Amino acid sequence: MNRFLHKLSLTLLAVCGMLALTAAVVLAQAKTPSRVLLYTSVPQELATQFADAFMKKRPDIRVEIYRAGSTEVGAKIAAEREVGGIRADLLWLADAPVYYDLRKRGELFSYISPEAKAIPADLKDPKGLFTAGRLINMIIAVNTEVIPLKDAPKSWKDFPDAGNKAVMGNPLYSGSNFVTVAAFVQKDGWGWFERARAKGVAIVRGNSEAATALAGKEFGIAMTLDYIVAGLIKKGAPLAIVWPSDGAISVPSPIAIIKGTKNPNGSKAFVDYVLSKEGQEFLVKQEVIPVRGDVKPPAGQPSAKQIKFMPIPYEWAADNAPAIREKFEKLMLQ
Amino acid sequence: MAAAGAFVLLIVIYPLWQVLFRSFLDAGVLSLKSYQKVFSYPSYYRALLNSVWVSCATAAMCVVLGTLLAFLVTRTDLPLKKTLRTLLVLPYALPSFFAAIAWIQLLGPQGYLARLVLQVFGFATVPWSIYGAGGIVFVLTVHYFILVFITVAGALERMDASLEEAARASGAGTSQIMRQITLPLVLPAIMAGGLLAFIGALANFGIPALLGMRARFFVLTTSIYYALAIPDFGLATALSSMLVLVALLTMALQFGIQRGESRFTVISGKAVHPSELKLRSLRYPLFLLISAVVVFISILPILSMVLTALMRYWGAPLSAANLTLQNFAYVLKFETAQRAIMNSLFLGAVSATVAMFVGTVISYLHVKAKLKGSRVLDFLATIPYAVPHTVIAIAMILAWARPPVSLYGTLWIILVAYLAVYLPFAVRTTNSTLQQVHDSLEEAAKASGAKLLPRLRDIILPLARPGMIAGWILVFMPALRELTVSILLYAYHTETIGVVVYNMQDAGYREIAAALASIVMGLLILGNTIIRKLTGGIAGF
Numbered sequence: 076m077n078r079f080l081h082k083l084s085l086t087l088l089a090v091c092g093m094l095a096l097t098a099a100v101v102l103a104q105a106k107t108p109s110r111v112l113l114y115t116s117v118p119q120e121l122a123t124q125f126a127d128a129f130m131k132k133r134p135d136i137r138v139e140i141y142r143a144g145s146t147e148v149g150a151k152i153a154a155e156r157e158v159g160g161i162r163a164d165l166l167w168l169a170d171a172p173v174y175y176d177l178r179k180r181g182e183l184f185s186y187i188s189p190e191a192k193a194i195p196a197d198l199k200d201p202k203g204l205f206t207a208g209r210l211i212n213m214i215i216a217v218n219t220e221v222i223p224l225k226d227a228p229k230s231w232k233d234f235p236d237a238g239n240k241a242v243m244g245n246p247l248y249s250g251s252n253f254v255t256v257a258a259f260v261q262k263d264g265w266g267w268f269e270r271a272r273a274k275g276v277a278i279v280r281g282n283s284e285a286a287t288a289l290a291g292k293e294f295g296i297a298m299t300l301d302y303i304v305a306g307l308i309k310k311g312a313p314l315a316i317v318w319p320s321d322g323a324i325s326v327p328s329p330i331a332i333i334k335g336t337k338n339p340n341g342s343k344a345f346v347d348y349v350l351s352k353e354g355q356e357f358l359v360k361q362e363v364i365p366v367r368g369d370v371k372p373p374a375g376q377p378s379a380k381q382i383k384f385m386p387i388p389y390e391w392a393a394d395n396a397p398a399i400r401e402k403f404e405k406l407m408l409q
Numbered sequence: 410m411a412a413a414g415a416f417v418l419l420i421v422i423y424p425l426w427q428v429l430f431r432s433f434l435d436a437g438v439l440s441l442k443s444y445q446k447v448f449s450y451p452s453y454y455r456a457l458l459n460s461v462w463v464s465c466a467t468a469a470m471c472v473v474l475g476t477l478l479a480f481l482v483t484r485t486d487l488p489l490k491k492t493l494r495t496l497l498v499l500p501y502a503l504p505s506f507f508a509a510i511a512w513i514q515l516l517g518p519q520g521y522l523a524r525l526v527l528q529v530f531g532f533a534t535v536p537w538s539i540y541g542a543g544g545i546v547f548v549l550t551v552h553y554f555i556l557v558f559i560t561v562a563g564a565l566e567r568m569d570a571s572l573e574e575a576a577r578a579s580g581a582g583t584s585q586i587m588r589q590i591t592l593p594l595v596l597p598a599i600m601a602g603g604l605l606a607f608i609g610a611l612a613n614f615g616i617p618a619l620l621g622m623r624a625r626f627f628v629l630t631t632s633i634y635y636a637l638a639i640p641d642f643g644l645a646t647a648l649s650s651m652l653v654l655v656a657l658l659t660m661a662l663q664f665g666i667q668r669g670e671s672r673f674t675v676i677s678g679k680a681v682h683p684s685e686l687k688l689r690s691l692r693y694p695l696f697l698l699i700s701a702v703v704v705f706i707s708i709l710p711i712l713s714m715v716l717t718a719l720m721r722y723w724g725a726p727l728s729a730a731n732l733t734l735q736n737f738a739y740v741l742k743f744e745t746a747q748r749a750i751m752n753s754l755f756l757g758a759v760s761a762t763v764a765m766f767v768g769t770v771i772s773y774l775h776v777k778a779k780l781k782g783s784r785v786l787d788f789l790a791t792i793p794y795a796v797p798h799t800v801i802a803i804a805m806i807l808a809w810a811r812p813p814v815s816l817y818g819t820l821w822i823i824l825v826a827y828l829a830v831y832l833p834f835a836v837r838t839t840n841s842t843l844q845q846v847h848d849s850l851e852e853a854a855k856a857s858g859a860k861l862l863p864r865l866r867d868i869i870l871p872l873a874r875p876g877m878i879a880g881w882i883l884v885f886m887p888a889l890r891e892l893t894v895s896i897l898l899y900a901y902h903t904e905t906i907g908v909v910v911y912n913m914q915d916a917g918y919r920e921i922a923a924a925l926a927s928i929v930m931g932l933l934i935l936g937n938t939i940i941r942k943l944t945g946g947i948a949g950f
Contacts, residue, residue, distance in 0.1 A: 112901075118912070118915070118916035119745075119909075119912040119913070119916065120916065123745070139900070139901035139902075140901060141899070141900060141901065142912055143896050143897070143908075143911070143912070144896075144911075144915050145638075146634070146637060146638040146640075147799075147896050147897055149637070149638070149640050150637045150640060150799065150802075150803060150897060151806070151897050153640050153642060153803075154803045154806040154807055154810075154897075155806060155810065157431075157807055158806065158807055158810045158811045159810070159811055162810075162817070162818070245622060247635045247638060248634070248635070248638055249638075277623050278622055278623065278625075279622055279623060280618055280619070280622055283914070283915055283916065283917040284619070286917050287723045287724070287917055287919055290722060290723050290724035290725075291514075291517075291519055291723055291724030292519050292724055293517065293518055293519050303916070303917040306916070306917055306918075307722055307723075307917060310721055310722040311721050311722055311725065311731070312722045312723075312724065312725070396639070397639075400639070404452060408452075408622075408625050408627070409452065409625065
């Protein structure tokens with residue numbers, strides 16, 4: 076048993092030693108100028124492959140990725156703000172309202188990329204504080220084995236009629252659902268939600284859960300994001316995408332440089348690559364709808380120009396967020 | 410004492426204080442606004458009430474199920490006891506949201522078992538719903554009864570057989586012995602396990618998040634996540650304080666009950682195994698019943714997960730054409746996943762070892778040395794168990810991301826967070842273990858002139874070893890699959906298994922996440938078999 080105690084104290088010693096060692100390594104790393112830290116909610120596989128493609132082109136820059144859901148990245152940033160500022164150099168989230176908040180706080184670095192010329196004005200901040208890097212779209216997904224495509228609703232207006240065969244994500248969890256709710260309310264008031272509640276439309280946590288529950292035949296239609304559905308279709312799920320006749324909700328997924336960046340040049344180079352024709356073409360291969368007019372959309376998908384979009388009232392949504400959340404909770408979740 | 414105190418202070422109190430004092434701030438000014446919010450919105454206090462009753466129901470069911478099963482596999486002549494025991498512990502290696510997914514796949518509206526029942530009995534819909542309070546309590550019970558099971562099984566194994574024998578020699582019947590000797594003897598373990606299950610259910614997020622929303626049933630942890638999504642830090646921490654408060658009250662209650670119950674805390678120094686109860690004619694019927702339970706709560710969920718891992722996509726119809734090994738191939742080739750497995754194995758082993766060491770010291774100070782203030786230490790070390798993991802992760806960033814000590818972005822901040830998260834397991838399990846060792850043994854050694862270290866080495870540790878091994882496993886298994894703390898604290902190259910599982914799941918690739926979880930499960934089974942072979946069955950689960 077003495078050996079047991081001995082081993083334990085050795086382990087503790089080793090742990091302390093390694094702590095010191097790592098601290099030293101971290102200090103050493105901080106001096107390497109070519110490191111760029113990217114916080115993102117872009118799916119891990121896509122983010123990794125995209126960063127690899129970039130690093131092949133620019134071997135002098137190393138992109139390090141921290142990937143998590145929007146809520147987690149938001150919580151991380153909020154905590155970092157309290158202890159000396161956001162650590163990331165680059166931020167690429169699906170949650171557009173976050174950028175309005177960051178802009179208000181003055182935490183974004185202004186950079187107008189030469190590539191941004193090819194991107195429509197409504198997809199970028201005029202001062203270059205952020206620019207859409209990809210488009211993700213809230214659409215109607217159909218499981219054709221539950222509801223034949225011809226019987227599926229063609230518009231958001233008809234969506235609640237599917238009753239308990241329809242599912243949507245919770246805007247209290249997911250940023251893209253939140254802007255969708257804001258867009259609906261701004262357009263028609265809360266009537267759509269009252270109808271959805273009365274008919275029994277189900278609420279699940281987020282878009283990936285809505286999509287997987289749909290693939291699992293628990294529902295016939297879902298309000299969810301196009302790229303998740305496209306990924307499931309590629310794997311063989313009997314799903315289809317309906318672009319609603321009253322307009323898809325297109326959530327730009329902006330990329331921005333954080334003001335405190337220690338590597339502005341590396342960060343700029345990455346932003347340039349995201350917005351470049353080459354970068355966008357790479358994303359298209361992964362079923363992402365491009366932000367540039369001169370890049371063809373994925374096969375079978377409409378281009379940004381062909382899709383009918385519903386306007387999103389970002390400023391209004393950001394200003395009235397608590398009231399919108401509260402009302403939604405009262406109507407749909409109680 | 411001072412060292413253990415400093416450890417708890419640095420790992421637990423200082424980080425949590427960083428969060429707590431922010432709940433009293435509003436734009437930098439001292440205020441109770443966040444707490445006002447908690448009590449002015451009905452949805453928040455309703456969530457608090459839901460949390461309390463769901464956890465109570467879960468703990469009660471865990472105690473019944475865990476104690477019965479523990480008794481049957483340790484103290485009777487049930488066939489294949491060891492195998493049954495391993496199988497019962499195994500599902501604890503499933504991340505809790507995977508447990509929820511597995512049960513949706515089995516009992517959900519389109520679940521395998523649900524469809525089977527529909528076909529056999531010809532119902533139109535199944536007469537139960539996995540979505541809602543009932544489903545949550547059920548899955549939480551299946552997930553957490555292991556905490557009672559392991560602690561009680563450990564206690565039963567190291568029980569002093571002579572007490573029972575004496576009673577039997579005096580003519581007491583089996584049921585009388587059980588009621589008057591065995592049950593009081595293992596009561597501290599039952600209470601400790603029940604408390605762990607209660608607080609575990611209270612702080613669980615994955616299961617209520619997946620099963621509650623569709624029935625519009627919310628608990629505190631899901632509300633805390635809302636608050637973080639807003640993001641409203643003050644509200645999130647105010648809600649977390651409520652959670653901690655409930656947990657502390659429950660603990661205080663338990664401490665109160667246990668006081669003055671040392672009458673039965675006898676363990677003899679002799680290595681005599683308690684006698685086996687002969688089940689006689691009940692032996693095989695009971696075996697069948699337990700096997701059915703094991704199949705239902707252990708094997709089916711794991712099979713369901715492996716099946717998911719073999720599917721081309723989640724929800725694909727069961728047919729040969731839809732089965733594939735691609736997901737496994739993907740995980741094995743995925744560099745991040747390989748790194749994550751190594752990181753998690755390291756973190757799990759180190760945090761389990763350090764937490765058990767510190768936990769034992771704290772418990773010894775409190776239970777045996779009975780030092781002043783050790784009770785408080787014991788109390789403080791248990792707090793983080795009731796704090797949602799997301800809040801702990803934020804606390805760690807606030808505490809350890811600033812110079813002079815910046816651990817942020819390294820593996821060490823994850824380790825520190827794991828130590829905070831799992832120290833309570835260590836403290837509670839060693840506490841109940843040490844309570845069973847009667848003071849007289851150590852006093853005798855003291856009287857014979859033995860110093861502290863020899864006393865620990867020759868008396869306490871040998872007697873407490875089975876309980877400590879059980880405690881180590883209770884930390885190692887969840888640490889291996891930890892998700893919520895890791896996702897906020899990991900950095901490039903310090904990914905953990907939970908991080909990869911989360912990110913795959915989040916992209917809609919449930920089948921790839923399941924493949925990784927299945928590989929981890931396989932590694933655990935393999936590791937356990939090797940350890941058991943090497944130690945002749947002493948270590949392992």
